[in-house]
Amino acid sequence: MIKALRRWSILSVVPDDLASVTDTASGEVAEHTLGLRDGSVQALWQCFERLYATGVQPGLQLCVRHRGEVVIDRAIGHARGNEPGTSGSALVPMTVNTPINLFSAAKAVTAMLVHRMVEQGALSLDDPVASHLPGFERHGKAAITVRQILTHRAGLTRMPILDDGDELDALHDDEKRRELVLSLRPQGRAGGLPAYHAITGGFVLAEMLRELTGQDPRALLQKWIKGPLGAQWLDYGLPADRADQIALNAATGWMPGPIAWQLSRVVGAPFAQAIAKSNDPRFQSAVIPSGNVVSTARDIARFYQCLLNGGEFDGQRVFAERTVQSAIRPDRQRASLDRVIGIPIRYSAGFMLGHGGVGLYGLNRYSTFGHLGLSSTLTWARPDTGSVVCLVTTGKPVLGPHIPEMLSMFSALNRFCENRLVR
Numbered sequence: 001m002i003k004a005l006r007r008w009s010i011l012s013v014v015p016d017d018l019a020s021v022t023d024t025a026s027g028e029v030a031e032h033t034l035g036l037r038d039g040s041v042q043a044l045w046q047c048f049e050r051l052y053a054t055g056v057q058p059g060l061q062l063c064v065r066h067r068g069e070v071v072i073d074r075a076i077g078h079a080r081g082n083e084p085g086t087s088g089s090a091l092v093p094m095t096v097n098t099p100i101n102l103f104s105a106a107k108a109v110t111a112m113l114v115h116r117m118v119e120q121g122a123l124s125l126d127d128p129v130a131s132h133l134p135g136f137e138r139h140g141k142a143a144i145t146v147r148q149i150l151t152h153r154a155g156l157t158r159m160p161i162l163d164d165g166d167e168l169d170a171l172h173d174d175e176k177r178r179e180l181v182l183s184l185r186p187q188g189r190a191g192g193l194p195a196y197h198a199i200t201g202g203f204v205l206a207e208m209l210r211e212l213t214g215q216d217p218r219a220l221l222q223k224w225i226k227g228p229l230g231a232q233w234l235d236y237g238l239p240a241d242r243a244d245q246i247a248l249n250a251a252t253g254w255m256p257g258p259i260a261w262q263l264s265r266v267v268g269a270p271f272a273q274a275i276a277k278s279n280d281p282r283f284q285s286a287v288i289p290s291g292n293v294v295s296t297a298r299d300i301a302r303f304y305q306c307l308l309n310g311g312e313f314d315g316q317r318v319f320a321e322r323t324v325q326s327a328i329r330p331d332r333q334r335a336s337l338d339r340v341i342g343i344p345i346r347y348s349a350g351f352m353l354g355h356g357g358v359g360l361y362g363l364n365r366y367s368t369f370g371h372l373g374l375s376s377t378l379t380w381a382r383p384d385t386g387s388v389v390c391l392v393t394t395g396k397p398v399l400g401p402h403i404p405e406m407l408s409m410f411s412a413l414n415r416f417c418e419n420r421l422v423r
Contacts, residue, residue, distance in 0.1 A: 006401040008254040010084045011055030018049050018076065023095040025073035025298065034067050040421045041071055047409040049076065054402035056252040057376070057395035058082045059094030063297035064416065065305050065388040073298050079394070083250035099233040099294040100247045100392045101278055105373035106293035109225065109234070109303065110202050111150055111350020112319065112327060113209060113217065116224050119323045122212055125150070125349055133208045135182040144190045146208070149201045150349040151331040155188035156200040157340055168277065171286035181207045188339065194347055196340040198267050202290025217287050228318045229306060231299040236287040238294060243284040246294050249374075251275045253397025263398065266340055267374070275374075275396050301390040304370065304381040308388060327351065328369045335359065362414045376406070387417035 015021055031041045048062055059077030063070065079098045081091040102109075117123050123132055125147040130137040136144075141156075148154040159180065170176035181203050188195050206217045213220065218236050226234045238246060251272045255263075263271040277283050283292060302313060307328070311319035319327075328348050335344035335355040346355040352372060354365030361368040361380055370380025370389075375396040381388045391413075415421040 002401050002404065005254055005399060005403075006055075009056070009397070009400040010250075010252050010254070011400075012058045012077075012082045012084055012250070012252065012395065013087075014053050014055050018052070021077055021093060023075045023093065025070075025096040027070060028073055029069040029071055031071055034069060034071065036066065036071070036416075036419055037422055040416055040419070043421050044072065044409075044412050044416045045074065047405070047412040048074075051402060051405040051409050052076050054400065054405055056397040056400045056402040057393055058250050058252075059098070059100075059247055060391065060393040060395070061094070061096060061098070061100065061297035062392075063096075063301040063388075063390045064413070065301050066417065067386045068305065068309070070298070070301070075297075077394075079247035083248055083394075084252060094247060094394075096298060097232065097296060098247050099238065099245060099296060100377075100394060101249060101284075101291075101373075102293045102295055102300060102377055102379070102392065103278070103291050103374035104198065105300065105371045105377050105379045106236075106288075107202060107290050108351050108371040108379070109221070109293050109300075110205055110217070110289040112303075112307075113220050113224060114146065114150065114205055115323050115327045115350065116220075116319065117209065117212060118326070119320050123208075125326075129204060129208060133181075133204070133211050136204070136207075138182055139185045141184065141186060141190075144186075146205075147331075147349055148190050149197070149204055151347045152194040152197050152201070152338065153191055153331075154197065154201070154204075155186035155190045155192070155195065156184050156197055156204070157187045157195050159184065159200045159203060168280060168282040168286070171282065171288065177203070178207055193336055194338045194345065196266060196338050196345075197290070198340075199288065199290045202288065206287060206289045217289060225303065225318065228316050229299070229302045229313055231302055232296060234293065234295045234299040234303065236289065236294075237283070237285050237292045240281055240285040243281045246284050247394050249275050249278050249394050249396060252395040253400030253402065255398060259398055262342065271396075295392070297390040297392045300379050300392065301388050304379060304388040304390065307369075308381045308383060308386070328353070362410070365414075378410075382414075382417050385417040385419075389413050389417070 061075040064072040081089040306313040310321040335346040346353040354368035376393040378391040
């Protein structure tokens with residue numbers, strides 16, 4: 001079966017010498033100083049190399065923190081030039097400092113800007129959005145609350161940004177962008193079962209933040225999160241004259257028709273088209289709060305370490321502890337079937353949570369919180385082990401020869417956090 005998937009899949013070229021395309025940050029803390037088993041870091045990295053060797057990832061980064069320290073901060077592959085179909089392009093190495101689009105993992109970052117506003121007393125999660133964003137009440141949206149946006153229960157599952165290339169220009173026009181938000185029409189009943197808001201929720205929240213503060217979300221992110229964390233990137237895209245520094249994304253693996261149709265429902269556009277649009281400079285330089293925070297694995301790991309610490313990082317208070325608790329508190333005790341994604345998910349007001357049985361982060365991971373990003377980016381924190389895991393990718397496969405190695409690595413990550421991984 002794996003051989004067949006390899007034949008059917010779109011893959012990147014994998015060099016014979018993996019060390020030649022590997023970058024390791026200085027400052028990784030020795031595993032034994034944290035009570036982890038000798039050789040566990042190497043065992044985990046070998047799982048990572050086997051995943052890369054399947055060819056579905058042109059480049060990726062991994063940062064793992066344990067008990068507040070960085071134990072792995074590495075990258076492998078290429079940032080540009082090794083996407084399928086780009087033979088002859090100049091190869092740009094992937095490094096630990098290369099910014100990569102987090103896609104939907106950006107939602108957690110944007111959510112914390114909203115929670116910061118709650119912390120300051122500027123709004124409540126149960127306020128109607130329209131009470132802070134005049135005009136949002138159009139088309140039956142008057143009762144939709146901030147909480148319903150954050151928990152994917154507002155019924156706003158589609159926005160035409162990725163349907164038409166011309167719509168990307170609207171992202172840089174304040175009036176057109178605002179009008180797109182105000183004219184949204186619900187596709188379902190607010191307050192019912194969750195229905196994943198792939199891109200809509202972030203735009204709604206951003207316009208609300210602009211209305212409340214008079215500032216652009218980029219400025220708020222810099223002031224409230226990026227600056228205090230000392231992050232290198234962690235921003236909504238990059239200015240157009242620097243967008244070429246962002247790693248390019250690629251549609252890889254094998255995509256049979258029914259899965260392609262389902263994913264088009266999730267992302268709000270044909271899957272391959274959405275990935276191609278993510279490499280458009282207009283997308284890369286815009287503010288897309290649900291889908292274009294660019295970051296390294298190291299930077300987004302700092303964000304989760306701060307939350308794991310109850311809102312502190314390196315001795316600096318970034319969020320009040322009650323703010324973090326509110327952000328990761330389950331909206332429902334049990335997972336609910338998400339009507340767009342098609343699987344049970346337990347949400348908080350901004351995060352995807354672990355739950356009983358098999359969930360996004362493994363088996364019975366009740367306390368784990370984080371967020372996934374388009375297909376294969378994984379960002380999460382495990383309070384029970386004091387660990388943070390951030391795997392940031394550029395290949396966007398669904399089916400392909402990587403599946404056994406992805407499952408193996410997923411298991412290895414949890415065993416590493418639990419100090420059960422051995423060579």
